[in-house]
Amino acid sequence: MDFTRRNILVLGSGVFAAASFAGVPALASKTDDAIAAFTGGVGVIEGGIDLTAPEIAENGNTVPVAVSAPGAVSIMLLATGNPTPAVATFNFGSLAGSRRGSTRIRLAKTQDVVAIAKMEDGTFRRAGATVKVTIGGCGG
Amino acid sequence: MISRRDFLQTSMAAAALYGGSGFGNWGRLAAQQSLTQSKLLEFDTFGNVSLIHVTDIHAQLKPIFFREPEVNIGVGANRGHVPHVTGADFRKLYGINDGSASAYALSYNDFSALAKGYGRVGGLDRVATVVNHIRSERPDALLLDGGDTWHGSYTCHHTAGQDMVNVMNTLRPDAMTFHWEFTLGSARVNEIVENLPFAALGQNIFDSEWDEPTEMFPPYKFFETGGVKVAVIGQAFPYMPIANPGWMFPEYSFGIRDENMQAMVDEVRAQGAELVVCLSHNGFDVDKQMAGIVTGIDVILSGHTHDALPEPVLVGKTVIVASGSNGKFVSRIDLDVRYGQMMGFRHKLIPIFSDVITPDPEVAKVIDLQRAPYETKLNEVIGQTADDQTLFRRGNFNGTWDDLICNALIEEREADIALSPGVRWGPSILPGQDITREDIWNVTSMSYGEAYRTEMTGEFLHVVLEDVADNLFNPDPYYQQGGDMVRVGGLGYRIDINKPQGRRITEMTLLKTGEKIDPARTYSVAGWASVNEGTEGPKIWDIVENHIRKQGTVSLDPNNSVEVIGA
Secondary structure (H helix, E strand, C coil): CCCCCCCCCCCCCHHHHCCCCCCCCHHHHHHHHHHHHCCCCCEEEEEECCCEECCEECCCCCCEEEECCCCCCEEEEECCCCCCCCEEEEECCCCCCCCEEEECCCCCCEEEEEEEEEEEECCCEEEEEECCCCCCCCCC | CCCCCCCCCCCEEEHHHCCCCCCCCCCCCCCCCCCCCCHHHHHCCCCCEEEEEEECCCCCCCEECCCCCCCCCHHHHHHHCCCCCHHHHHHHHHCCCCCCHHHHHHCCCCHHHHHHHCCCCCCCHHHHHHHHHHHHCCCEEEEEECCCCCCCHHHHHHCCCCCHHHHHHHHHCCCCCCCHHHHHHHHHHHHHCCCCCCECCCCCCCEEEEECCCCCCCCCEEEEEEEEEEEEEEEEECCCCHHHHHHHHHCCECCCCHHHHHHHHHHHHHCCCCEEEEECCCCCHHHHHHHHHCCCCCEEEEEECCECCCEEEEEEEEEEECCCCCCEEEEEEEHHHCCCEEEEEEEEEEEEEECCCCCCCHHHHHHHHHHHHHHHHCCCCEEEEEECCCCCCCCCCHHHHHHHHHHHHHCCCCCCCEEEECCCCCCCCCCCEEEEEEHHHHHHHCCCEEEEEEEEHHHHHHHHHHHHHHHHCCCCCHHCCCCCCEECCCCEEEEEEEEECCCCCCEEHHHHHHHECCCEEEEEEEEEEECCCCCCCEEHHHHHHHHHHHEEEEECCCCCEEEECCC
């Protein structure tokens, strides 16, 4: 397993300034492009891959995310709402005992985190989770 | 004088339990007789296991008044379902007569009039009497505390939770989970928990650095009761570092972590658990959702959202029990567990009518001991309510206590707009009642009570309202934080709860001029309970005390500044 790319940043908290709700349409196509490059245009099937991420980020600057896909040779992780969606690609050799990886990522705003797994049989699997980045405040 | 009773236990046999549909008409079955302690406690002991649930006491040692919400809107799949049913609809649903003891305890209408007849509720010395009574019928009943116990009063603040720890210890709980406790700061929480004579549980309390479970807060504990192996799994409030100041407990991480909950359920089942109980501070809708995702939990004892439900709600085979707040209720659940399975249960939400239930003398003594050093401060009368003025907080939008606090912020801090947190705790004050310092602390006390004054643009104010609204009205319960809408003073707005985040709030208006809020303009905003480190300002309780002193008699104008659409 190795990181082909990593853009984890650990920054000081700027709690009240972090939130932005403007959609940036260009990012969606960046995600699509990244997936297309990874799959070579092969269709992607939902399921067969577990993506664990918090529903609401405790700190948008460092959000723990874990992926696991038995039978995967490679798993790509994308933060679809970040200016650069690519987070990491985990590659697994044929002797890898488990096909899982975890890291922490910075999320610019509320967005979907997506994982795509390339399986040993050449098919592709997908899982996604919405992670909310909030300014926080008033809990009962 | 209390002249009748319509509290009745609900019970279900195994066949009906897994039928999944509604229960009997809770109130209508009741006999019309005088409200007595023995009637309140009457329970036909059932099966072989008893659970006693208290939650969200918010440090209310003494009896108080507590008005239940008038507005409690459900969204998505929970629209129109309990606990999002209030007032007349709620009474109709459970067959509760207008003006009855149940109507007073569980709905808001005629609150001040009924309160004068039925009196105060709660008081941990009364709760002790109920707990002791249940233990007299079932000596090894498990007492489980859902948390929000070490927060919410003058004495709790000044003793950093020690008063509540001392009193709760006399009740001998078996396990507890957490929320506001962490706002004492992690060093203090750790100090208390290290010496706690019962289990401090939280399967979702993780070490924030390594994202691993902690030793301080184990996920579960086994109990042997009635010959049954019972596993109690704790679930702390998932959004602690977001809804409350995370910098006060930076070593801890939370979250719902339902995948880990499933792993814990599987683990305790593999170890021979015959009954799996989840002691939860998720909030009711989150618990319902979790019950549909995690399989194998028999009972969820639900806290956080302060809902009091006279009957459990069933999701699949999971029974969800909601036991109110502020010491107003105790739930008793008797279960029949045989062959490693729950075969049936019997439940009763016991309202703690303080004039009906005799205080336990030992616990009353311990309570008085905690309060003794502070009595003069606690009892000082600051003002009165007018003859037609009730003060309450609970509800999705501003209560009258919130209006008073916002007025105090605007006047004492010379601001255009006030923001006050939508917390669900805080007892009520009846018309013509003295307001003491203790009463003010009961609705403001916290470890981050600084009242800030700052400048915000209209655009940013909109972002704040949208953010909080989505914490309340996101159709997916897992994205709800369980607080109510931020309270506002000097500001009006329209909210369409069914719109997505960013589009719910419109028509924001500065009330003092009647002008629309300009996104580009800067407004002076006073508020309190900021989650940001380093917030400065006088304490909110001093601001409110000064304001009430100047008022003498508190009388508030009706608040029509929030227009709700899509409820």
